[in-house]
Amino acid sequence: MFSDLSKSPLSKNLQRLFWLRNIAILAQCLTFSLVYTIIDLDIPWTEMIIVVILLSALNLLTWIRLYQNWPVSNIEFFAQLLIDVFALSALLYFSGGSTNPFISLYLLPLTIAAAALPWRYTWVMAIITIGCYTLLLFNYVPLPHDHSKHLIEFNLHVSGMWLAFVLSTVIIAWFVVKMSISIRERDHDLALAREHALRNEQIIALGTLAAGAAHELGTPLSTMAVITGELQKDHINDSEFQNNIRILRDQIAHCKQTLTQLLAKAGQTRVEGGTQLPVDEFIFSLLEKWKLIRPTVQFTYKSDGPLPSPKIMDNQLVSQSILNLLNNAADASSKCIEIKSKWDQKNLHLEIIDDGEGLSDAVTQRAGEAFFTTKAPGQGFGIGLFLANANIERLGGSVHLFNLEDGGACTQVTLPIIG
Structure with a gap:
């Protein structure tokens, strides 16, 4: 009102x-x-x-x-x-x-x-x-004062006292209950604000460390590119060695390209907020990129939604967040990953299903916390799911993890549709 x-x-x-x-x-x-x-x-x-x-x-x-x-x-x-x-x-x-x-x-x-x-x-x-x-x-x-009406006045006085007590009791109880509800809502909002502020501080810290790491990785990658080039020239007649060196040089080039795109996309995200792509093209390009990163992973993909498909925001943060979730599922899966997408005019729903052991109660409670990981030391830092949660929620979406009855786990991603 x-x-x-x-x-x-x-x-x-x-x-x-x-x-x-x-x-x-x-x-x-x-x-x-x-x-x-x-x-x-x-x-x-x-x-x-x-x-x-x-x-x-x-x-x-x-x-x-x-x-x-x-x-x-x-x-x-x-x-x-x-x-x-x-x-x-x-x-x-x-x-x-x-x-x-x-x-x-x-x-x-x-x-x-x-x-x-x-x-x-x-x-x-x-x-x-x-x-x-x-x-x-x-x-x-x-x-x-009228003696003839004294009894009526007395009865009305007593009734008035009773009515005043009832009104006071009901109104006080109603107002205090409403006040306590408002206080609980305020405390809940303050707790959410503190949680978001803490998460933003962690993201800024991670961003600072990532920028420093990207800067420091440029020199050793250039050195490795030069050395592999020299080795390739020195062993021209060794076909097996040449094949291994070519794979190594391709990986080095991919790392350098990733760092370059990371800085370029970050600037684009700050200025423009990203580009817009149809949902089916967005997912297709994302899976093509993931196949280059994880060529040995087996997966199936099914899509469902009206065509022509609506558009969604495509920027480096969204793409990298979903790639992190795909990599987590690939690490947990034993054979094959099942990927499903479904969209309407409001949201894109993406499901990533693995056939692993599922999530324990402890993992379910702490999943998404910064630096929490179930992987062996050196194999994960516990920031992929944390950043994916933060980035997708910032865009109005959500990430949910849960176990399936038949085994394995499902990562459910919801992203808003632009139009």
Whole structure:
């Protein structure tokens, strides 16, 4: 109903106070009607009705304010509570003061202040309500006393005390429960924010180390290229040696090309955010690249989705993230990997199924943490799944790992479709 600003705790509390005030205004009007028709008391009706009209007008301004795009401060919320305290004090002053059974309603703004505001505001509210109650002990418009209606007035007084207690109990319980829910939601949001900040720090650290490693690898790769070239010239007549050297030189060239593309794609990602490709072309090019990296891995691929296929964002981060997941499945698989893709107009769903031993409970709980790996020392660093999770979630996607009933594990990737 209100603006997105209502997501802040104080804005939510101001909304609740707005609705509570509406309920209070309706209850006051109903009480006035019952007292006027049943008892026919001669009290300052005009003044009391004016107080209710003013309170309604102020609540209308509160309703307009909730649509405004600025945050609710502690002082503003405290001022809203003071409006209710002074309105209640005015109504009690014209209707018996401290002898009015609804005097206990002073506890409501005090409880709300204690639940929603810092302790300083709570103590100020306590002093104000105590002061108002004390003044009403000596200064008020007394209710007219009629001996013929004494029993009816007494019964209504007791009923009013019961009603005031019920209202106070219900409203306090409702508001405090809502407040506790808001506090839990806020704590959950803060925990997520801290987790994301920590993950971003780890990603920045990994990026810094990767940049340094790429810079340092350039020189030894160039040295190896020169030495393999010299060896190739020195052993021209040895065919087997020439074949091995050619494979080695191809691998060195691939490493140098990967480093060059890494830096170029990183710059493109920062400036443009990547390119757009149809989903089927994106997956096909990705699998072609993976076959060059892991030529010995056996896999099957099935796709399902409407044609022409929608487009998806293709950048180095997404491609590398999925390649990391494919490599993890290849390392865990014993024979063959099954790859399935399915897309619609909103999301691409990619499943990578291996026939390995599956995931243990400990691995399932810690999968995706930085530097956590089940591979032997020197065979993995525990950053592939971590970076894949971070990159895909940053683009609005998700990664889920789970065991299959028939054995093996499934990595399920969801990526948003651009159009």
